[in-house]
Amino acid sequence: MSKPEKDYSETLFLPQTDFPMRAGLPQKEPELLKRWQDTDLYAQLRAEAKGRDKFVLHDGPPYANGNIHIGHALNKILKDVVTRSQQMLGYDSNYVPGWDCHGLPIEWKIEEENYRSKNKQKPNFSEPAAMVAFRQECRAYAEKWLNVQRDEFKRLGVEGDWDHPYTTMSFPAEAQIARELMKFAANGLLYRGSKPVMWSVVEKTALAEAEIEYEDYTSDTVWVKFPVTNGTGDVAKASVVIWTTTPWTLPGNRAVSFSPKIAYGLYKVTDAPAENWAKVDDLLILADKLAADVFKQAKVAAYEKVADVSADTLAAMVCKHPLAAMGYGFQVPLLAGDHVTDDAGTGFVHTAPGHGREDFEAWTANARALEARGINPAIPYTVDENGALTAQAPGFEGKRVINDKGEKGDANDAVIKALAEAGNIIARSRLKHQYPHSWRSKKPIIFRNTPQWFIAMDKSFVGASSAASVAATAPGVAPNDQRTLRERALDAIAKTRWVPPQGENRINGMISGRPDWVISRQRAWGVPIAVFIKEKTDGSVEILQDPEVELRIVEAFAAEGADAWYKDGARERFLGPKLSGDSWKKVDDICDVWFDSGSTHAFVLEDPEQFPQLAGIKRRVDGGQDAVMYLEGSDQHRGWFHSSLLESCGTRGRAPFDVVLTHGFVLDENGRKMSKSLGNVVAPQDVIRQSGADILRMWVCASDYADDLRIGPEILKTTADTYRKLRNTIRWMLGSLAHFHDDERVTYDAMPELEKLMLHRLAELDEVVRKAYAEFDYKRIFAALSAFMTSDLSAFYFDIRKDALYCDPYSSVTRKASLSVIDQLFRCTVTWLAPMLCFTAEESWLARYGADAKSVHLQTFPEVPPQWRNGGLAEKWRNVRQVRRVVTGALEVARAEKRIGSSLEAHPIVHVSNAELYEAVLDVDMAEICITSALTLVSDAGPDDAFQLPDVSGVAVVSNLAEGTKCARSWKILNTIGADPEYPDVSPRDAKALREWETMKKAAG
Missing domain, CATH: 3.40.50.620 (HUPs)
Known part of the structure; x- marks a missing residue:
């Protein structure tokens, strides 16, 4: 039976920290809030x-x-x-x-x-x-x-x-x-004026643009005739046709608007069913582009164009109100307006100045000219605050546009019925479209003329x-x-x-x-x-x-x-x-x-x-x-x-x-608006109770806030996983720094290249972080720090340096240089993260510097010395890392094939035919960088069956087993085990470390 290996774990400089792996943010964060308050x-x-x-x-x-x-x-x-x-x-x-x-x-x-x-x-x-x-x-x-x-x-x-x-x-x-x-x-x-404003019947108040949202609404639509009262020939017998989605506004009509840019014509109905509202021989003035659609809506079987109608003719035209017999006996002029188009409708816009901004502007812009023509420019108050038509809407007083519950009233039907009885309607329909609603009551609003206070824009x-x-x-x-x-x-x-x-x-x-x-x-x-x-x-x-x-x-x-x-x-x-x-x-x-x-x-x-x-x-x-x-x-x-x-x-x-x-706004994971009925509401209180506020903060900072953001269980789970990786990186740094003493700090010039490379990366990141914070680009910072801490640190630098940090003698310059760099890494990354992960950064800071330390939030971002920037070194190590990738890939294959367990069991032969890559790795301890017990570098192409990566040309790796005996302390397999007879089961490096450790232990008493 072989003798069991001696346990050297107490002689290693393993990480030591009370900073917990499991964050427990829901419990820890309130403690930090109390500290900040106290x-x-x-x-x-x-x-x-x-x-x-x-x-x-x-x-x-x-x-x-x-x-x-x-x-x-x-x-x-x-x-x-x-x-x-x-x-x-x-x-x-x-x-x-x-x-x-x-x-x-x-x-x-x-x-x-x-x-x-x-x-x-x-x-x-x-x-x-x-x-x-x-x-x-x-x-x-x-x-x-x-x-x-x-x-x-x-x-x-x-x-x-x-x-x-x-x-x-x-x-x-x-x-x-x-x-x-x-x-x-x-x-x-400041002035008091009478203008059409957006009015909530339900809320009994005027509303601002910011209080409006647009929702689907089904409106009654009508095509209405305004009989011409002047002109010559067939035009004098014709009617101008308007289309409106708000029939209830017709009692407030005072004009019809047209556009001089639109081509109009006089059209005659030549065939129509007897029961039709549009009759044979009716003469109608319409926009040429829209005539066919109007006649289709009116169910006219046949029609013909009689003549063009010029803008000058229209400008001089006066019509009779379609409800003239009910007390609307005033003249209805035609007014030119830029707001009129031939995209839909008839090419004419019924103009009720008390019920719309453009109508109001068209009417008031012509007020003096209308008065000179004997037309009263006053704007009527046809609808009251309850959505009911007033006495200034003869024949319809008391009819409701919208009732107190925000539902459609009886005004539309009453007006449409009156138009039909007067013989001035040619078609009706319904239209589902976007219509303004109050964002509070969620009910449709109306436009009504009412005395209000205004601030003038012009x-x-x-x-x-x-x-x-x-x-x-x-x-x-x-x-x-x-x-x-x-x-x-x-x-x-x-x-x-x-x-x-x-x-x-x-x-x-x-x-x-x-x-x-x-x-x-x-x-x-x-x-x-x-x-x-x-x-x-x-x-x-x-x-x-x-x-x-x-x-x-x-x-x-x-x-x-x-x-x-x-x-x-x-x-x-x-x-x-x-x-x-x-x-x-x-x-x-x-x-x-x-x-x-x-x-x-x-x-x-x-x-x-x-x-x-x-x-x-x-x-x-x-x-x-x-x-x-x-x-x-x-x-x-x-x-x-x-x-x-x-x-x-x-x-x-x-x-x-x-x-x-x-x-932007917050949507669910599928891009839908949150609503209780869909059951997709994410409450911040629930997230904090389950995961902590820093998880919410990480979600915000990792997202593109300029666009709409998405959140839900899966997104929060991914966020929490990312958080755990960052936290573990911080935890490892804290554990390693338990062995760091400031008076043992190694100067930059005395540091190994790998440490200088990490300081160069800090200098690069410092520029990125400062610029991005100044530009409020938090997702860029978070992505850069997350990649740095998981890829550059955890998966590369820390992985490589664990051997030196844990096993090197206390006096090792490499160990002290690494700790000096980790100290800088901790200070920079934690302060850079502090605005985003305010609780975790504070918890980390206090774990590092003690409960009496000043808050991390009282710090400014660390000043990074210019000498840390070293582009040449960075380029060299980009090449080193390329070679390392191929070695790591080869070891993964060997591990999968169960030829090795740990990478320390390997002695890869690395063939480098690429001159630039060979030059980069020639003076680098690649066994240390690849975490193997030994590594042989050869400047040739290597055998055909050697492991290669398609995106790294000129590097081939053969995975051999390491030869020698396993060190009982560092687990490296070396031929030098036992070279120090006082410590027969470890390497000379580990023997020196043990000798120093025992001396320190005796000195400590």
């Missing part, structure tokens, strides 16, 4: 960065309503990666979280929970006490959800000033929002009415800057950095074509449009601009909140004795919540009293070095980016941001 990490970050240039990520406020979802998690994690990485790049990178607290969703929740569900009557808002009490209920609801969301955001690892967030409902914020609105009154852009600024006014235009706006708001905004867009770049084109198009901004809402919970007005005889209003009144309003809001506007006696209080006896009227509409959030820059970035940590920002756009970033989903090009841009350009002449980053 040590006030946020304050430490501010102190550490004092005096640096600022990089401020201004938070787009989420709505304080309900638990956070996966989209929130994506957004907040990205923001945190931005702020942490900019801090580590050397900026004072600050983040003040905020919340949007006003608006309809909260009102709805209060009405539902506190009133409808309890069968209680909704408060009468005309009573001041009832209004204020209701607003306080809304405030309490928002405060409740703000606190819930704050805890959920913090659990994601998001670092910021959570103890001092901003909210749009704080008293100072409400005061500033009112002040910002007063600035628009002062510069002449009016020149007039400047503040008084230098003493609290509404005086903010500093930074040149006194002679008379550009319109649209011009200012387009100029600001061009001066902003957009990430990704296509965001610029998107918002540019939106600003270029948008109408005046409707900023009023007819609701209770929000900041009022805090102005006083006098009605003028022409229907317009005069806005009071009095510094004393403005100051009283702002001071009251700052002390009591905007509730002050609705309290009993508010009118007299704010107007004061001097003006209260006059006919000034208090406006009770509230501001669009997009105006609220669009004003946040004014009370977060410019109020040193409320937010001293952000004081003194010197924006790059103003010639400073500080930057402000906005970061939200791509839908905010028409939402918060849009409203913030317009608000700031209107009051400051420039954008509130220097950089705008947008991300």
Whole structure:
């Protein structure tokens, strides 16, 4: 029986660490959050960065309503990666979280929970006490959800000033929002007008573009005749035909639009069934391109073109309203319009100026000319806030376009029936198409003419009415800057950095074509449009601009909140004795919540009293070095980016941001939108509970956020597997560094080539990481670090150096050089990962430097010495690694054929006929690099049956067995075992290591 090998394991420098292989993130992360809170990490970050240039990520406020979802998690994690990485790049990178607290969703929740569900009557808002009490209920609801969301955001690892967030409902914020609105009154852009707005019948309020989504909807469609009342010959007997998907708007019709670019003709029906609405001998004017389709819809068997109809003829034409007999006896002129096409319909557009933007613009552009022709240019109010037709729609009063539940009413059928009875309909159908819906109620909206407050896009600024006014235009706006708001905004867009770049084109198009901004809402919970007005005889209003009144309003809001506007006696209080006896009227509409959030820059970035940590920002756009970033989903090009841009350009002449980053939306693994009905919702709370927040953070950073992201069980499993590989790499470094002492650090010049190669790779990565963090390209960083840590480190460098690290004598320069490099590898990789994997990086850092160490998040990215860059060495080792690949491949075959177990049992013969590769490996210990006991290098082509790789020419390997005896300590098979008689079962290298180890053990006592 052979003598068992001696156990030398205690003499090896094996990795030693308490850093666990199993992360246990759901338990560990809360401990780290508590540490950050107890040590006030946020304050430490501010102190550490004092005096640096600022990089401020201004938070787009989420709505304080309900638990956070996966989209929130994506957004907040990205923001945190931005702020942490900019801090580590050397900026004072600050983040003040905020919340949007006003608006309809909260009102709805209060009405539902506190009133409808309890069968209680909704408060009468005309009573001041009832209004204020209701607003306080809304405030309490928002405060409740703000606190819930704050805890959920913090659990994601998001670092910021959570103890001092901003909210749009704080008293100072409400005061500033009112002040910002007063600035628009002062510069002449605020006006009350009558325009068609998108109106939610269900919610009883006007809606902004950002509150609209398009869904499938089936509309009634009709082809309607407008009989011509002037002209000569057959034209005088003809009818202009229009097509509409909204028959209910016909009572509001005042004109028909055509295009001078379209060819029109006079057509005669020559054959049609007797029961048809379109009769034989009917004369119809249609676009030539669309005539055939119209007659097909009208079931006309035959027709003929009688004559061309010129644009001049149409421009002079007047028609009779198709419902003239019911009280619509006015003239209907034809108006030229660029919005008319011959893609569909009839080539004519029924024009109801109270029910559409283009209709409104076509009508008002011709108002003076129409008045000169004796046509009344007034726009009727044909639909009320309940979606019911009014007395200005004779014959249809009370008919509903949409009912209170958002369902189709009876107005369409009533109008179609009347048209048929009048003999002015030739066809009807139904069309399924995309139609605007409220994103809150999910119900279709209507366009209706209603008095609203607007901010003008194309009016020149007039400047503040008084230098003493609290509404005086903010500093930074040149006194002679008379550009319109649209011009200012387009100029600001061009001066902003957009990430990704296509965001610029998107918002540019939106600003270029948008109408005046409707900023009023007819609701209770929000900041009022805090102005006083006098009605003028022409229907317009005069806005009071009095510094004393403005100051009283702002001071009251700052002390009591905007509730002050609705309290009993508010009118007299704010107007004061001097003006209260006059006919000034208090406006009770509230501001669009997009105006609220669009004003946040004014009370977060410019109020040193409320937010001293952000004081003194010197924006790059103003010639400073500080930057402000906005970061939200791509839908905010028409939402918060849009409203913030317009608000700031209107009051400051420039954008509130220097950089705008947008991300996509989160879909399930199959690219479907998440919904409870599909059962594919991924809740961040569930992922954190099961796997930890760092898994979510890794998913975000590894994804292309510029596009829509996908998430689901399989994707999260893959993410967790990748995380485990990175964690094990870090764990091995920590274990090896347990044997490292800083006073034994080896200088660069004394290091072996392999160590210099790893430092070169760090230098390469340093450039990649810094550039990518500066460009917000996190997937590039993550991919580079993941590949480096798994391929370059775990599978190459660490694998090679395990023998030297574990078995070399304590005095070995190679061992100490390797530890010196691992120390640098750890410091660089962990700090580079820290913005992305904030918990794991902190846990690793503390495991390395002790519980009393400063947080990794207080570090800046390590400075990499220029001398580490060595392109020549890197090129040589690319060739070495090519040869190593062939050897490794040959050993895998030998292992599969069971000729060897461990690679240490091999002694490969490596034939290298490629001169460049041979030159590279000639002075390299290839046995060490290939982890074999021996290796023989031969400069020839090798035998035909030698192992080769097709993509590495000139290298062939024969896998021989190593000869000699197995070292009991290092397991290498060598002929030198026993050369040191004191240690007969190990190699001379291991004998020396044992001798040093025993000496150290005796010295230690």
